[in-house]
Amino acid sequence: MRSSSVFATMPRIFSTLVGLSLASVALSSPLHARQNGTGTACAAVSAAVASQSAVATPTVSAKLAYDCITSAPFNQSAALALVDGVVPYFKWQSNTVWLKDPPEEYAEKVQSAVDIWGELEEIRKNVVAAKYENEYEFGLDLYLLLQSTHDGHFVYVPDVIGNVFNFARPIPLVSVSADGKELPKAYVYSDVLAESFGNATFTASAIAKIDGLDAKEYLENWAQYGSLQDRDALYNNVFYELATVSLGPVGSGIGTFAGSGRGRWIYPGATTELTFENGTSRTYDNYAKVLVSLVGVADGESLYKKWLTGPPSTATPSPTPSSNSTSAVPSATPTPTPRPIPAPGYPPPVVREIHNFIGGYFLEDDYSDVAILSVPSFVGINAQKEFQDTAKTFLAAAKAAGKKKLIVDVSANGGGTILLGYDLYKLLFPNEVDHAATDRFRAFESTDILGQKFSEAAGTFPRTFVNETNGNETLAILNDNIASSVFNYRSDVDAQGKNFESWADKFGPGLQQKGDNFTNLQRWNLSDVLIPLNSGGIYVHGYGPLADYTEQPFAAEDVVVVTDGYCASTCTIFSELMRQRAGVKYISLGGRPREGITQAVGGVKGTNNLPWTYIQSLAQFTVTELNNTVEESAQLRSTELGDYFDDYVFQRATIGNAININFRDGIRDNDTSNVPLQFVYEAADCRILYTKAMTVDVTAIWKAVADSTWGGKSHCVAGDLGGYATNKMVKRELTVQDKVLSKRMHAWRRDLSAKDYPLDVFTDLRDRKLQGDGIMWP
Ligand SMILES: *[C@@H]1O[C@H](CO)[C@@H](O)[C@H](O)[C@H]1NC(C)=O
Ligand SMILES: *[C@@H]1O[C@H](CO)[C@@H](O)[C@H](O)[C@H]1NC(C)=O
Ligand SMILES: *[C@@H]1O[C@H](CO)[C@@H](O)[C@H](O)[C@H]1NC(C)=O
Ligand SMILES: *[C@@H]1O[C@H](CO)[C@@H](O)[C@H](O)[C@H]1NC(C)=O
Ligand SMILES: *[C@@H]1O[C@H](CO)[C@@H](O)[C@H](O)[C@H]1NC(C)=O
Ligand SMILES: *[C@@H]1O[C@H](CO)[C@@H](O)[C@H](O)[C@H]1NC(C)=O
Ligand SMILES: *[C@@H]1O[C@H](CO)[C@@H](O)[C@H](O)[C@H]1NC(C)=O
Ligand SMILES: *[C@@H]1O[C@H](CO)[C@@H](O)[C@H](O)[C@H]1NC(C)=O
Ligand SMILES: *[C@@H]1O[C@H](CO)[C@@H](O)[C@H](O)[C@H]1NC(C)=O
Ligand SMILES: *[C@@H]1O[C@H](CO)[C@@H](O)[C@H](O)[C@H]1NC(C)=O
Ligand SMILES: *[C@@H]1O[C@H](CO)[C@@H](O)[C@H](O)[C@H]1NC(C)=O
Numbered sequence: 001m002r003s004s005s006v007f008a009t010m011p012r013i014f015s016t017l018v019g020l021s022l023a024s025v026a027l028s029s030p031l032h033a034r035q036n037g038t039g040t041a042c043a044a045v046s047a048a049v050a051s052q053s054a055v056a057t058p059t060v061s062a063k064l065a066y067d068c069i070t071s072a073p074f075n076q077s078a079a080l081a082l083v084d085g086v087v088p089y090f091k092w093q094s095n096t097v098w099l100k101d102p103p104e105e106y107a108e109k110v111q112s113a114v115d116i117w118g119e120l121e122e123i124r125k126n127v128v129a130a131k132y133e134n135e136y137e138f139g140l141d142l143y144l145l146l147q148s149t150h151d152g153h154f155v156y157v158p159d160v161i162g163n164v165f166n167f168a169r170p171i172p173l174v175s176v177s178a179d180g181k182e183l184p185k186a187y188v189y190s191d192v193l194a195e196s197f198g199n200a201t202f203t204a205s206a207i208a209k210i211d212g213l214d215a216k217e218y219l220e221n222w223a224q225y226g227s228l229q230d231r232d233a234l235y236n237n238v239f240y241e242l243a244t245v246s247l248g249p250v251g252s253g254i255g256t257f258a259g260s261g262r263g264r265w266i267y268p269g270a271t272t273e274l275t276f277e278n279g280t281s282r283t284y285d286n287y288a289k290v291l292v293s294l295v296g297v298a299d300g301e302s303l304y305k306k307w308l309t310g311p312p313s314t315a316t317p318s319p320t321p322s323s324n325s326t327s328a329v330p331s332a333t334p335t336p337t338p339r340p341i342p343a344p345g346y347p348p349p350v351v352r353e354i355h356n357f358i359g360g361y362f363l364e365d366d367y368s369d370v371a372i373l374s375v376p377s378f379v380g381i382n383a384q385k386e387f388q389d390t391a392k393t394f395l396a397a398a399k400a401a402g403k404k405k406l407i408v409d410v411s412a413n414g415g416g417t418i419l420l421g422y423d424l425y426k427l428l429f430p431n432e433v434d435h436a437a438t439d440r441f442r443a444f445e446s447t448d449i450l451g452q453k454f455s456e457a458a459g460t461f462p463r464t465f466v467n468e469t470n471g472n473e474t475l476a477i478l479n480d481n482i483a484s485s486v487f488n489y490r491s492d493v494d495a496q497g498k499n500f501e502s503w504a505d506k507f508g509p510g511l512q513q514k515g516d517n518f519t520n521l522q523r524w525n526l527s528d529v530l531i532p533l534n535s536g537g538i539y540v541h542g543y544g545p546l547a548d549y550t551e552q553p554f555a556a557e558d559v560v561v562v563t564d565g566y567c568a569s570t571c572t573i574f575s576e577l578m579r580q581r582a583g584v585k586y587i588s589l590g591g592r593p594r595e596g597i598t599q600a601v602g603g604v605k606g607t608n609n610l611p612w613t614y615i616q617s618l619a620q621f622t623v624t625e626l627n628n629t630v631e632e633s634a635q636l637r638s639t640e641l642g643d644y645f646d647d648y649v650f651q652r653a654t655i656g657n658a659i660n661i662n663f664r665d666g667i668r669d670n671d672t673s674n675v676p677l678q679f680v681y682e683a684a685d686c687r688i689l690y691t692k693a694m695t696v697d698v699t700a701i702w703k704a705v706a707d708s709t710w711g712g713k714s715h716c717v718a719g720d721l722g723g724y725a726t727n728k729m730v731k732r733e734l735t736v737q738d739k740v741l742s743k744r745m746h747a748w749r750r751d752l753s754a755k756d757y758p759l760d761v762f763t764d765l766r767d768r769k770l771q772g773d774g775i776m777w778p
Helices: 012-035 041-050 062-069 076-085 096-100 104-109 116-128 135-147 189-198 215-223 231-236 261-265 300-307 384-400 418-428 445-458 473-483 503-507 570-581 612-625 630-637 640-644 692-696 698-710 722-726 736-751
Strands: 059-061 165-168 173-176 185-188 207-210 271-276 281-285 287-290 359-362 370-374 405-409 437-440 511-513 516-518 559-563 585-589 608-611 660-668 686-688
Touching (some): 041 062, 062 165, 062 287, 062 300, 076 135, 116 135, 165 261, 173 189, 185 189, 185 215, 189 692, 207 215, 370 698, 418 570, 445 503, 445 612, 559 570, 559 698, 570 585, 570 660, 585 698, 608 612, 612 630, 612 640, 686 698, 692 698
Parallel strands (some): 370 405, 405 559, 559 585, 585 686
Antiparallel strands (some): 059 287, 165 287, 173 185, 271 281, 359 370, 437 660, 511 516, 608 660
C-alpha cells in the first residue's frame, strides 16, 4: 500500500511475489474449505504443530505459514488505534527531518529519502479507506515504514509480523572472491564447507541466478530488508558470517537470506530456486518457524483473537524510570550461569567473555607479533563488568607476551552499552581527548517538560553515588531514577566541557534545522560520580577510581580496526573516537560485487536509543511522582505528557522484541554544518574481499589484515594504508610460549570439520532482558 516512490529501493520482484501469493490465497481459500475437512491454512498449521510436540520450535512450509498469517482479518478500528498510538513515540525520533531531506551524498551512496510523517499519513489514509485486505498487509506496511529508514534504532514490529512466525530458507550462503581480487560471488555455504573439509576434488559452483533473476541483483535487493544504512554492510549481512554466528541468538546468525536477523520477518516465497554457474538448478522449500502455541486456532479469525489483539491486560510498565531499563544496570537478582555459545571458525582464545561479546587471540608463526581483540558486541545484556575485565586482561596479556601489533575486529558489532565504547577507547588511548562528537536530541514539548521537572526534582537532594558502604536507599533510588537522567541538566556537559547552568541552558533550542528544533550540544561527563548508573556498573578508565590508568598499550600505528560494516550505535561512537582522535586506520571487509572502496561503519550512527516503554515511564513518572500538588499533576497530564498513558502500541508489538527510537544524534566536533553523523558518508581506509578460507577460519581474515597493514603485502582492493605498509612486521625469534601456541593453532585447524559450523543459528530475543542504551538489535 505504500507509495512506490519511498520504496524505490525495494525490489520489484517482492511486490510481485507477494502480490501473486495474495491472489492465490484469495482464490484458493473457499476451494480448500470445500475440498478438505480440516479447512483453513491456519488449521493445517495448527495440526502440523500438534504433530511436532517433541520439537522445541515446530516448522511448517513458508507458504502455509504465509497463507495462515495473511488470513487474519484486517480490523480497521484496531489499526487506526495503532497508527495513532505510535505518533507520540515517533516524535522522539531525532532525525525525521533529515530522513526526509538527507544530504546529497547520503542519498546517492547510502539510502534514499523517507518521509516518515507523510508515509504514516498515507498508511492512516489506507486504514481509513479500508484498503487493506488483511492484518498482515497493514502490519507489513507499518513495519517497513520504520525499516525503510535504515536507522537501526528506529524499530517497531507489529504483532502480526513477529509474534507467530519467523520465515527462513534452508540454505545459508556466503559471498566470496575466488582470489581476494576478483569481485565476489555467492555460494551455498554447505558447498564451501564440503569443499573445505570434505574432499579435495569437490569444487563449489557459484550461484548465477536466484528464482530466475541475476543472483547479485536479487541479493542486493534482498539486502535492503536489513536494518543497516550502508548497502555494502547490508550485503554482507545477507550471508553466513563467523562473527555474527558467534553471538548466537542475539546476533544476526546465519544471515538475512537464510532467515536470521531482519530476514526472519520477510516472506521469502514458497521456494527458492538456485541456478549454479555449472548449469545445475535446485529448488528448496522455504519454511517458517512457529513461535507460539496455536492450540485452538482454526482459522484467521481465531489466530487474530489469540495472537494479534494483545494480551487481555498486559502488565503496565512500571512508572519508575530507573536507569536500569535503558542503561543496563546489573540487576540484583542472580542470573543462572550462561552456557558458552559456539564460536565456529574462531581459534582457541587467550581469554573470552562467555557470550563471545569480546575475546582476545594470538596468531601463530610468522604472525606471532600480532594480537587480536575481537569485539562483536558492546553488551546489550547484563555483562558490562565481564566485558571490561576481558578487555583489560587481554591487553595486559598481549603486552606481557611481547605482542607488537593489535587488530581490533568489530565485525557484527551492533553496539550495546555506550560507556563501554568510551571505555575500550580509553583502555587503548588513555591520554587522548575523551570525545570526538557531541550529542543532541529533539527539543519539543515532551522533552522540555521532562527536563524542567527532572532538573527541579534533582536539585532537592545530593548528587551522590550510593553504594553498600554509604547506603541510604532513598537517596540511591533518587539518584538512579532522577539525578542520573539526561533530563537533569547536571548530567552531561556542554560542547566546551562546562557544566550547564540550568535546564533552559541545556535545552536551548540550540539549532533549528529543516524546520525542527534541537537541544544545545552536549557530551558525557566521564568524571561524573553517577557514571556507574549509566554504564551497567563500570567506571571508565582514566576517571574516578580508574583515574590512574594512563599507560597506552600500543602506538596508534600498531593498531588497526577491521569491520564487516555491521558496526552500529556504540560501535560507531567507539569508531569515531578511534578514527577522529587516535587516527587509527579502518579496514572494511566484503561488500557488494562492485568495484571501489566501501564504508567500514555501516550501522546506525545515532548515539543513544530509547525504548518506547522507557519514554512512557518517564512521562508517567513525571505526571504522577514529580508533581508538587494534585493540581500540578492534572496540569502536566493536560500537556503532551498526557499522550503516554495508553498501552495499546505495546500490546500490539511483537512479544519480546525491541521497540526503540533514536534519541540522540551525534554531531562531529567542529562540523559547523551540524549534520548528524548518521548522514555522513565515510570511506574505509582499505577494502579487503572475503575469500572461502575466511568464511571457515577467522584467522584468515586477521592474517590478511596484518599483511595489508604491517606486512608489506596488501590485500586491499581499494584504498590503501599509506605509511602503515612500510612498518614491516618483524619475524621474531619464537619463544617457548609462541611454539606451544603454534602447535595448538595447527591442531585446532587440523581438527576442524564441517559439523563444527551450525547452520541453524537464528535471532531470538524472547526471554532476554534487553538492555543497552546504544544498541541496534538484529
Ligand atoms: C487442507 O487445506 C490446507 C490449507 O490450504 C492444506 O494446506 C492442506 O494440505 C489440506 N489438507 C488435505 C488433507 O488436503
Ligand atoms: C477490532 O478491534 C477492536 C479494538 O479496536 C475490538 O474491540 C474488536 O473486538 C475487534 N474486532 C474483532 C472482530 O476482533
Ligand atoms: C567427495 O565429493 C563427491 C562429489 O560431490 C561426493 O559424491 C563424495 O561423497 C565426497 N566424498 C567425501 C568423503 O566427502
Ligand atoms: C553444480 O554446482 C552445484 C553447487 O556447487 C553442485 O551442488 C552440483 O553438484 C554441481 N553439478 C554438477 C553437475 O557438477
Ligand atoms: C534497578 O536497579 C536497582 C539497583 O540499582 C535494583 O534494586 C532494582 O531492582 C533494579 N530494577 C530492575 C527493574 O531491574
Ligand atoms: C562507596 O562510595 C564512596 C564515595 O561515594 C567511595 O569512596 C567508596 O569507595 C565506595 N565503596 C564501594 C564499595 O564502592
Ligand atoms: C537519605 O536521603 C534522603 C534524601 O536525600 C534524606 O532525606 C534522608 O535524610 C537520608 N537518610 C539518612 C538516614 O541519611
Ligand atoms: C522552535 O523553537 C522556536 C523558539 O523557541 C519556536 O518558536 C518554534 O515554534 C519551534 N519550532 C518547532 C517546530 O517546534
Ligand atoms: C562532572 O561531574 C563531577 C562529579 O559529579 C562534577 O563535580 C563536575 O562539576 C562535572 N562537570 C565537569 C565539567 O567536570
Ligand atoms: C501527584 O499527583 C498524584 C496523582 O497523579 C497524586 O496522587 C499525588 O498526591 C500528587 N502528589 C502531590 C505531592 O501532590
Ligand atoms: C575542534 O577544534 C578545536 C579547536 O580548534 C580543537 O581543539 C579540537 O581538537 C577539534 N576537534 C577535532 C575532532 O578535530
